[in-house]
Amino acid sequence: MSGYRTKLILFFAAILLLTACSGRQSVGTEGDWDTLDEEFLSTLPDQDPESDAAKEEAVRVGVAMPTATSERWVNDGMNIKAKLETLGYEVDLQYAGDDIDLQVSQIESMIRNDVSCLVIASIDSTKLVDVLEQAKKNRIPVIAYDRLLMDTDAVSYYATFDNKAVGTLIGEYIIEKKHLKEASKAGKSYTIEFFMGSPDDNNALFLYNGVMECLAPYLEDGTLVCRSGRTSFEDTCILRWSEDKAKQICDDLIRNYYPGGGLDIACSAFDGFAYGILSACDVRGLTGDKLPLITGQDAEKTAIRNIAGHKQTMTIYKDTRVLASKCVTMVQALLENGMPEINDTGQYNNHVLTVPSYLCDPLVIDESNYEQILIGGGYYTREQLFD
Ligand code: BGC
Numbered sequence: 001m002s003g004y005r006t007k008l009i010l011f012f013a014a015i016l017l018l019t020a021c022s023g024r025q026s027v028g029t030e031g032d033w034d035t036l037d038e039e040f041l042s043t044l045p046d047q048d049p050e051s052d053a054a055k056e057e058a059v060r061v062g063v064a065m066p067t068a069t070s071e072r073w074v075n076d077g078m079n080i081k082a083k084l085e086t087l088g089y090e091v092d093l094q095y096a097g098d099d100i101d102l103q104v105s106q107i108e109s110m111i112r113n114d115v116s117c118l119v120i121a122s123i124d125s126t127k128l129v130d131v132l133e134q135a136k137k138n139r140i141p142v143i144a145y146d147r148l149l150m151d152t153d154a155v156s157y158y159a160t161f162d163n164k165a166v167g168t169l170i171g172e173y174i175i176e177k178k179h180l181k182e183a184s185k186a187g188k189s190y191t192i193e194f195f196m197g198s199p200d201d202n203n204a205l206f207l208y209n210g211v212m213e214c215l216a217p218y219l220e221d222g223t224l225v226c227r228s229g230r231t232s233f234e235d236t237c238i239l240r241w242s243e244d245k246a247k248q249i250c251d252d253l254i255r256n257y258y259p260g261g262g263l264d265i266a267c268s269a270f271d272g273f274a275y276g277i278l279s280a281c282d283v284r285g286l287t288g289d290k291l292p293l294i295t296g297q298d299a300e301k302t303a304i305r306n307i308a309g310h311k312q313t314m315t316i317y318k319d320t321r322v323l324a325s326k327c328v329t330m331v332q333a334l335l336e337n338g339m340p341e342i343n344d345t346g347q348y349n350n351h352v353l354t355v356p357s358y359l360c361d362p363l364v365i366d367e368s369n370y371e372q373i374l375i376g377g378g379y380y381t382r383e384q385l386f387d
Contacts, residue, residue, distance in 0.1 A: 058090035061331055062110030063119045064103055066147075068095040070241070070272060071300040072320060073121065076146070079324035080119060087332065098240050100127045107131045111138055117331050121145040123240070124200035128152070141334040145327055148202045150350045156334060158348050158357040159327040161318045163203045166362045167210020167269075170295045173314055173364055174265055175214060177293060184223040190264040192224045193253050194236040195246050195273040202350075207269050207297075208233045215267070224265075227257040238273065247276030254284045261290040271296040271303040274312045299365050304374060304385055307367055314366040319379065326358045 061084050065077045073095070081091045092110055096103035100123050110118060111134055118140055122128055125144075129152050135142055136154035144158040175181065178190050192215075197204025212231075218224040219231060230236050238245050246268070254263065263286075266277045274296040281291055291311065296303050299317035306312035326341070333340035344357040365373060374380050 058088060059117075059335060060090045060092060060113065060115045061117045061119065062107065062113075062115035063091055063093045063145075064107050064110070065093065065095045065121050066103070066123045067098040069098070070298070071302075072298045072318070075320040076121065076324060079320050080145075080327055083324055083328040084331065087328070089331070089335075096123060098123055100124050104128065104131050108134065111135055111140060115140060117334055118142045119145050119327055119331065120149060122147050122149055125149040125202070126151055126200065143327060143330050143334070144355065146203070146323065148348050148350050148355065150202060151352060152350065153352045155350065155353075155355055157330045157340060157342065158355040159323055159330055160203070160348075160357060160359060161323065161362045162359040163206035164210040164213075164347075165359075166203075166297060166316050166318075167207040167212075168214055169210075169316055169362060169364050170207075170267065170269075170297075170314075171211045171214025173295065173366075174267065174293065175218070177313070178265065180218050180223050184218060184221055189223055189225050191258070191262060192219075192226050192265040192267055193228060193250075193257075193263060194226070194231060195238060195249065195266065195268040195270075195277065196233055196236040197269045198239055198241045199233075199237040200239070201241070202348075204237060204269065205233055208236075211267060211269075228253055241270050241272060243272040243276040245276070246270075246273035247280045250277045250280035251283065254280060254286065258286075259284075261286055263292045266292045266294045268295050269297055271298045271300045271312075271315055274303060274306070274315070278306065278311055299370075299374060299379075301380060301385055304365070304370050304380070307365070307370060308386075310367070314364055317363045317365045317373065317379075318360070319363075319377075321379075322360050326360060330358070 063077060063080050065073045068074050077093050077095065081093045084091050092113065092115060094106040096106055103123050104127065107118065107120065107128065108131055118135055120142060125147065128149060132142060132149065132152045132154040141156045142149065142154055144155050146160050148158055149155045183190065196208045215224060219226065238249065268274050268277055274294045277294055281287065293313045296312055296315040299315045303312055303315045307315065330340040332338060342356045342358050344359050346354060348355045348357050363373065375382055
């Protein structure tokens with residue numbers, strides 16, 4: 001055996017020893033280190049581990065995002081990639097166009113390409129159970145990004161926003177802006193319709209529960225009237241967060257229950273839905289004063305323009321820079337034996353385990369504060385929004 005190969009064996013044996021002694025959280029099946037054999041060594045570049053080239057060989061991280069059609073996921077992907085690259089990691093960032101099979105094959109190819117860690121924002125996580133099992137067999141730790149990975153034990157951490165708080169912020173906003181407490185005492189009522197998130201996204205139900213925690217009492221006492229009668233999650237969820245579907249639903253609702261106007265509140269869970277609602281209102285001639293109070297989520301640029309133009313009323317700002325940073329600290333901890341910061345160990349059970357999570361804080365944005373928070377906080381420049 002050459003001096004090089006002896007050194008290589010000693011090098012990996014040292015890593016093995018360090019890993020075993022570190023007490024690092026095990027995320028995969030135990031003891032696959034017998035793959036450290038001659039065959040494995042023959043696949044390694046013929047390099048002295050102490051050479052510069054070997055030291056510089058970057059550790060690869062796979063980042064799987066659901067779709068690039070929505071602005072927020074583009075920002076999320078870019079932020080994670082940039083932050084990981086700054087730390088010296090190599091990043092394989094893939095968008096799946098909301099195609100579940102494509103996301104599965106992207107993750108499979110990341111595993112084949114020897115990523116050391118996976119960050120996944122799923123489309124329908126129940127369809128990822130098998131590929132996550134493969135990751136686990138290959139001892140690749142997985143971080144659930146924004147959306148929880150359900151029905152698997154192959155997930156180490158979850159970085160997200162407080163999804164129930166997103167719903168309560170929307171509900172509280174409606175209560176405040178429509179003065180529902182006073183309206184309830186005065187026997188006044190407002191009409192409302194609901195446009196909730198995708199049934200295959202765990203976040204959507206959390207958001208719905210937050211909304212209903214605030215608004216259910218007003219629906220019960222008649223201060224809020226839903227003419228369509230659709231108030232349950234099952235009746236109001238919209239598969240894959242489709243803007244077109246939201247438009248079609250809103251168009252049907254206006255035609256059947258609000259011809260000529262009369263819808264006061266469109267409680268929407270996503271900026272994309274707000275665009276669909278606005279476009280249905282436009283087609284049906286409901287503009288200006290006839291527009292309902294419209295809520296949203298993500299603080300997309302189009303949403304902020306619509307808020308400034310008095311079309312959409314509010315949105316929820318999720319600073320993707322903060323979420324990306326939290327996620328990157330989790331990656332680093334997993335790869336470098338550190339302890340990531342977590343602030344929730346009780347809420348996010350995926351049917352197999354309760355995943356240690358970091359929940360970032362969402363914020364309400366409307367006409368009164370978008371300049372200060374989004375432009376002042378450097379999330380968007382004025383030119384990006386209005387030129
Ligand atoms: C995210 C939201 C986003 C929605 C649609 C959810 O999982 O939490 O921020 O609006 O997906 O993309």
